[in-house]
Structures are given as C-alpha cells and as structure tokens.
Amino acid sequence: MIVGDLSRRELADRLAGEGLALQFGPFNLRIRSNLGSFASLAHQLYEPYPLPEPAAISDFHVDISAPRGLRRWLRRQACFGIDGQLPFAPYTIEHAFPALEWGINWCVATRAHHLLLLHSAAVERNGRAIVFPASPGDGKSTLCTALIHSGWRLLSDEFGIVRPEDGMLLPIPRLIPLKNQSIEVIRKFRPEAIIGPSFLETRKGTVAHVRPPVESIRRAQEPARPRWLVFPRWVAGAPFTLEAMPKSQAFLSVATNAFNYEVLDEIAFRLVTEMVRSCDAYSLVYSDLDDAVNALDKLSQASDG
Amino acid sequence: MAKPASENRRAQRLLFEALQAPEKLPALPPADWELLLRVARRNRLLGRLQSDLEQANLLGQIPPRAAAHLRASHNVIAHRQTLISWEVNRLLWALKGIDVPLILLKGTGYLLAGLPPARGRIFADLDLLVPEDRLGEIEERLVERGWFKTDIDPYDDRYYRVWMHEIPPLRHRERGTEIDIHHRLLPKTSHLKSDPAPLFAAARPLADPRLRVLAPADMVLHALVHLFLEGDPDEGLRLRDLVDVHDLLCHHGQEPGFWAGLALRARELGFQRPLFYGLHHAQRLFGTPIPPEVLRGLADAAPAWPIRGLMDRLIHLALLPEHPDYPSRLAALARWLIYVRAHWLRMPPGLLARHLSRKAWLRFRGFRKRIDLAQLDLKQQ
Numbered sequence: 293m294i295v296g297d298l299s300r301r302e303l304a305d306r307l308a309g310e311g312l313a314l315q316f317g318p319f320n321l322r323i324r325s326n327l328g329s330f331a332s333l334a335h336q337l338y339e340p341y342p343l344p345e346p347a348a349i350s351d352f353h354v355d356i357s358a359p360r361g362l363r364r365w366l367r368r369q370a371c372f373g374i375d376g377q378l379p380f381a382p383y384t385i386e387h388a389f390p391a392l393e394w395g396i397n398w399c400v401a402t403r404a405h406h407l408l409l410l411h412s413a414a415v416e417r418n419g420r421a422i423v424f425p426a427s428p429g430d431g432k433s434t435l436c437t438a439l440i441h442s443g444w445r446l447l448s449d450e451f452g453i454v455r456p457e458d459g460m461l462l463p464i465p466r467l468i469p470l471k472n473q474s475i476e477v478i479r480k481f482r483p484e485a486i487i488g489p490s491f492l493e494t495r496k497g498t499v500a501h502v503r504p505p506v507e508s509i510r511r512a513q514e515p516a517r518p519r520w521l522v523f524p525r526w527v528a529g530a531p532f533t534l535e536a537m538p539k540s541q542a543f544l545s546v547a548t549n550a551f552n553y554e555v556l557d558e559i560a561f562r563l564v565t566e567m568v569r570s571c572d573a574y575s576l577v578y579s580d581l582d583d584a585v586n587a588l589d590k591l592s593q594a595s596d597g
Numbered sequence: 598m599a600k601p602a603s604e605n606r607r608a609q610r611l612l613f614e615a616l617q618a619p620e621k622l623p624a625l626p627p628a629d630w631e632l633l634l635r636v637a638r639r640n641r642l643l644g645r646l647q648s649d650l651e652q653a654n655l656l657g658q659i660p661p662r663a664a665a666h667l668r669a670s671h672n673v674i675a676h677r678q679t680l681i682s683w684e685v686n687r688l689l690w691a692l693k694g695i696d697v698p699l700i701l702l703k704g705t706g707y708l709l710a711g712l713p714p715a716r717g718r719i720f721a722d723l724d725l726l727v728p729e730d731r732l733g734e735i736e737e738r739l740v741e742r743g744w745f746k747t748d749i750d751p752y753d754d755r756y757y758r759v760w761m762h763e764i765p766p767l768r769h770r771e772r773g774t775e776i777d778i779h780h781r782l783l784p785k786t787s788h789l790k791s792d793p794a795p796l797f798a799a800a801r802p803l804a805d806p807r808l809r810v811l812a813p814a815d816m817v818l819h820a821l822v823h824l825f826l827e828g829d830p831d832e833g834l835r836l837r838d839l840v841d842v843h844d845l846l847c848h849h850g851q852e853p854g855f856w857a858g859l860a861l862r863a864r865e866l867g868f869q870r871p872l873f874y875g876l877h878h879a880q881r882l883f884g885t886p887i888p889p890e891v892l893r894g895l896a897d898a899a900p901a902w903p904i905r906g907l908m909d910r911l912i913h914l915a916l917l918p919e920h921p922d923y924p925s926r927l928a929a930l931a932r933w934l935i936y937v938r939a940h941w942l943r944m945p946p947g948l949l950a951r952h953l954s955r956k957a958w959l960r961f962r963g964f965r966k967r968i969d970l971a972q973l974d975l976k977q978q
Binding site: 552 | 634635639660662663669673676922924
C-alpha cells in the first residue's frame with residue numbers, strides 16, 4: 293500500500309490521529325500533524341511512498357504542529373517534535389513542510405549510528421553505484437537530481453548509508469530539497485521533473501522539493517554496491533574536468549565527510565577502507581549539467597563493456 | 598480507565614519489566630517494543646537494555662529493527678566512553694606538576710573505577726571534585742592548555758561563582774568536551790551542610806595515584822544528592838540516576854560493613870533524608886536488596902507524616918517514565934514541585950525568588966535553550 297491509496301481525507305485523519313506511518317528506505321516513520329496545509333502537501337509529495345506493514349515498528353515518531361497554549365494565538369507557528377519533545381525553535385507556519393523534512397534528516401543523522409552515514413548523494417545503474425561525497429554548496433543535490441532524471445536510480449540525496457555487515461549502500465530515496473538557483477536549473481534541464489511549491493525566505497533561502505521518480509521509490513529495499521567515488525564541485529563558468537583522484541586522498545575525504553565516522557570507530561575504518569579499495573575515485577568540476585551527466589554515463593558504459 | 602492513564606501505565610510496566618527481566622524481552626510483541634524503545638531512550642536506558650541483552654546473549658532473538666536501535670546506542674556509548682577516558686588522560690597531562698587530588702564524580706568515576714553503573718551508560722561531561730583553595734590554579738592551567746571558559750552571561754557567571762558548588766564549565770577548544778569542576782557536592786547556599794573535607798579524606802585512589810573516586814558510601818550519597826537536588830523542571834527526577842544508585846547498592850552492598858557505614862556516613866554529612874528517600878524508592882521500583890534494619894534505622898530521617906505521604910507520592914510521580922504521546926499534567930506538576938523544593942533546599946528564600954523569577958522570564962521570552970534548526974549544519978551533529 294502507498295500513500296496514494298489513501299484519500300486526502302484519510303491521510304489528514306491519520307496525521308491528526310495515531311499518525312501516518314511511512315517507509316523511507318531503512319526507516320519507518322510515524323508522522324503527526326494538526327496542520328491542514330501540511331496534509332495537502334504530504335498527500336501530493338509523498339504520494340508514491342509505501343506504508344509499512346501494520347505491525348512494523350516505527351523508528352521515529354515526529355510531529356509538525358501548531359504550538360499549544362498562548363503562543364498559538366500570538367503568532368502562527370509550527371513546531372517540530374520528536375517523541376513529544378521540541379528540540380528546536382518554532383517555524384513560521386508556511387515553512388512547516390521543509391521543517392519536517394529537515395527534522396527527519398536530523399533524526400537519521402543523530403540516531404542511526406548502527407549504520408555508517410556519509411554526507412553524500414548516491415545513484416545506481418546496472419547494479420553499480422556512484423557515491424558523491426560533498427559539502428553544502430558543491431552542487432550535489434542538483435547533479436543528483438539531473439542524474440535520476442537521466443536513467444539513474446536514486447539511492448540517496450543526503451545520506452550515503454553504508455551497511456556494516458557487507459558495505460552495501462542502503463537506498464533512502466527521500467524528497468530532494470533544491471535551493472535557490474538550482475530550482476530553475478532543474479526546471480529547465482528536465483521540465484517533466486515533479487517539483488513541489490517553492491518555500492520563500494526559509495533559513496536556507498528558497499527551497500523546493502523534487503519528488504524522485506517512482507521507480508527509485510519502488511526499489512527502495514534493493515541495496516547497491518558502490519563502484520565509483522566522485523567528488524563533485526559546481527563552479528560557475530568553469531570548464532568541465534573529471535580527474536582520477538589518488539586513493540589516499542579519497543580515503544581521507546570520505547572519512548572526514550562521514551557524519552559518524554568517529555562513533556563507529558573501527559567499523560567505520562574498515563568500511564571506508566573497503567569502499568575506497570573497490571571504487572575508482574574522481575574529482576569532478578562542472579558548470580553545465582549535460583557535460584556532467586554525459587561523462588558519468590560514459591563512465592558507467594565503459595564498465596558495462 | 599482513560600486511555601492516557603492506561604497508556605502511561607503500559608509504558609511504565611514495559612520499562613520496569615525490561616530492566617528486571619530482560620530474558621523475557623524476546624517474547625515482546627512489536628508494538629510493545631516500539632513503545633519500550635521510545636521510553637527507554639527518553640530515560641537514557643537504551644544502552645542499559647542493550648547491555649542486559651548482550652550479557653544474556655539474546656540480541657539475536659529480538660526484532661531486527663529493535664536490535665538496530667540498541668546497536669546504535671551501544672556504538673554511541675562506546676564512543677563516548679573512549680572520549681571520556683581520553684579526556685581524563687589529557688586532564689592528567691594538562692595538570693602535570695600540580696600536586697592535587699582529583700576526585701572523578703558520577704559517570705566518569707564509575708567508568709574509570711570499573712563500577713557496574715558504567716555499563717550501557719551514556720556519558721555527557723567530565724565531572725571533577727577538587728579542593729576549593731586549588732580551584733584558581735587548576736582553572737588557570739587548563740585555560741593555558743587548550744580549554745576555555747564558556748561564554749555565559751554575567752548573571753550566570755556570578756550565580757556559579759558566588760552561590761554554587763561548581764565553577765562555570767570549561768570546554769576544550771578542539772575536542773569540544775566539557776569539564777565541570779566542583780569543590781563541594783551542594784551549593785554554598787544550601788540548607789544541607791556540605792563540608793567537602795571528609796569526602797577527600799575517605800576518597801579511594803585509582804590506578805593513577807592522582808585520580809580518586811569517592812568512597813563507596815559517599816558515592817551512593819552523592820548519586821542521591823544529585824538525583825534529588827539537581828532537578829530539572831522538565832525532566833523531573835532522572836530514573837537513570839536511581840538505576841546508578843541501585844547498581845552501586847547491589848555492588849557495594851556485598852562489602853562487609855557497607856550498610857552499617859552508609860547510614861552513619863549519611864548523618865555525618867547531613868544527607869540522611871536523601872538517603873531515606875533514595876533507599877525507599879530504589880526498593881520500591883527496582884526491588885533493590887536493602888537489609889530491613891537499615892531502613893528501620895533510618896525511620897527517624899523521614900519527615901513527619903503528612904509531608905512524608907506527600908513527598909512519597911511526588912517523588913514517585915516525578916521518577917516514573919511517561920508515555921511520550923500522553924504527558925500527564927499531574928506528573929508535570931509533581932516534577933515542578935520537586936524542582937522548586939530542590940531549589941528551596943539549595944538557596945535561601947530571597948535569593949530563590951530572584952533566581953526563579955529570572956529563569957521564568959527567560960522561559961517566557963521563549964525557547965532559550967532550543968537551537969535554531971536550520972542554522973545547524975547536519976554534519977556538526
């Protein structure tokens with residue numbers, strides 16, 4: 293069963309009652325909200341996402357609701373809650389949706405320490421994955437969005453999740469938050485991409501969410517083996533380059549890029565070593581999405597050889 | 598029974614049964630696991646459950662999703678233990694040449710002394726007890742060697758320096774870890790007397806002769822004083838701290854003379870009432886084996902009847918875990934009253950009124966402690 297099987301009304305009832313149970317890759321969430329505006333957006337943007345089995349354990353219980361008491365009447369606000377606690381300052385009610393999406397990432401980043409969490413996007417084709425470790429501003433979300441609308445499957449935009457047992461990447465095909473100019477870039481590059489409303493003047497500027505292709509969401513339980521490590525950097529007007537990177541440098545870059553490398557200690561060292569050993573590493577500088585997509589296609593076809 | 602009340606009872610039953618009989622956990626249905634994980638996390642007892650199940654070799658027999666949460670908690674705890682041990686190492690390096698006894702308090706002490714409460718316990722900061730007349734020297738040296746005084750407002754700085762039992766925390770520039778340096782167990786303004794000299798005299802050395810931990814009885818008393826007098830109005834009395842006390846009593850209770858010495862020591866230090874409450878509630882909630890004559894001997898430490906009944910009820914309510922979706926107003930009231938009582942015992946009424954009204958004003962101004970979500974880079978977590 294998927295969210296789209298519920299009517300708008302059923303979805304709102306679940307959000308306002310026991311919570312809407314949703315499956316995002318390895319995690320089951322239970323989302324509550326008393327905001328009608330949130331229910332509409334959730335119905336639209338979460339439509340292809342699966343609901344977990346009724347008896348499944350929910351990993352995170354999150355909430356995006358108007359605050360209780362006086363504040364409710366003073367200002368129209370939305371608070372992000374987890375397990376009944378409100379760890380963050382309230383948002384204006386118009387930003388409830390991006391706040392919840394960000395809050396869910398925060399849950400994963402701060403709690404899922406049974407897995408190695410890289411700060412990276414990842415896509416897959418023919419059973420082989422590219423991992424894009426990057427820092428904010430490197431254009432990882434934009435590149436990732438372009439690729440998943442060009443024949444690649446989305447594994448993840450924010451978290452490269454590595455399973456300690458076998459080093460496989462676990463997909464977590466969540467909505468991709470594009471920021472500022474990236475939104476227009478993608479609209480032009482792939483007019484068919486499904487992009488939610490633009491949220492203006494959030495704390496990160498303008499944000500709009502891309503819904504990944506249905507195929508990526510449907511295959512969210514199929515792990516993939518990492519084959520390439522590509523460190524992307526978007527530089528306005530720069531000529532395209534794709535250069536091999538020494539493994540020693542790739543190792544350091546992946547290790548320092550992980551969310552929880554220190555927490556996982558020896559496990560993390562072993563996983564990153566194995567990943568760097570089995571992947572070809574490149575640094576990529578691009579200003580034009582077509583160049584980047586074509587080059588990565590060639591990389592993949594050479595391997596299909 | 599109304600749903601919130603029955604759900605709260607279910608949450609409490611799940612947590613206490615899990616702590617007392619972890620061998621029954623493999624039979625727990627998924628819906629109960631889900632609630633147990635949430636309640637255990639809120640009460641900082643996830644690591645404890647992991648450790649119990651690992652000892653019983655049962656981690657493979659629980660739902661994989663539950664096992665994943667426990668493994669995550671185990672990884673974090675192992676990491677924090679490494680950090681704290683390293684921090685102690687760096688502290689000894691920084692204080693080289695300063696001949697002063699350093700008593701490790703709470704979690705740090707349990708860890709370095711290899712005591713049972715360290716098992717599956719999450720660690721926050723490094724807590725130290727040092728002689729008050731050496732504070733300046735120690736603080737100065739640490740600041741020279743990489744720690745800095747955290748940026749707090751002048752009110753808070755004065756609050757610490759003039760009235761408290763510790764100085765404002767020092768944080769390491771690169772590692773970010775905090776050291777809390779205490780010179781006594783309770784604020785200077787407290788109604789309970791708290792002369793730290795006997796604590797230093799009785800402290801026990803660890804492998805490194807500069808490091809000590811409190812003597813067994815003092816360790817129990819400190820854990821109780823911390824539990825009952827350092828409350829937080831939202832968190833209430835931390836069940837985790839009472840689990841520490843339970844572990845310490847089970848462990849030290851085996852030593853000959855421990856029980857007879859405990860009550861005597863409590864009277865000597867003026868902590869007989871926290872001991873009375875602590876033993877009573879540990880026995881009630883965890884079935885801690887306490888010799889009946891110890892409880893009888895403490896009967897005169899109990900307050901007079903109407904107060905005793907009320908305190909009993911309030912402490913119980915403030916200790917009990919809650920269902921995260923059904924917070925109880927009564928428990929919130931109990932937590933608040935216990936918090937006010939703790940402050941009442943910490944400082945004289947005039948000062949208390951000033952201090953609490955300032956705190957209330959900060960709370961009203963809103964969400965002072967809460968972090969601005971979008972300003973946080975996820976990577977920094």
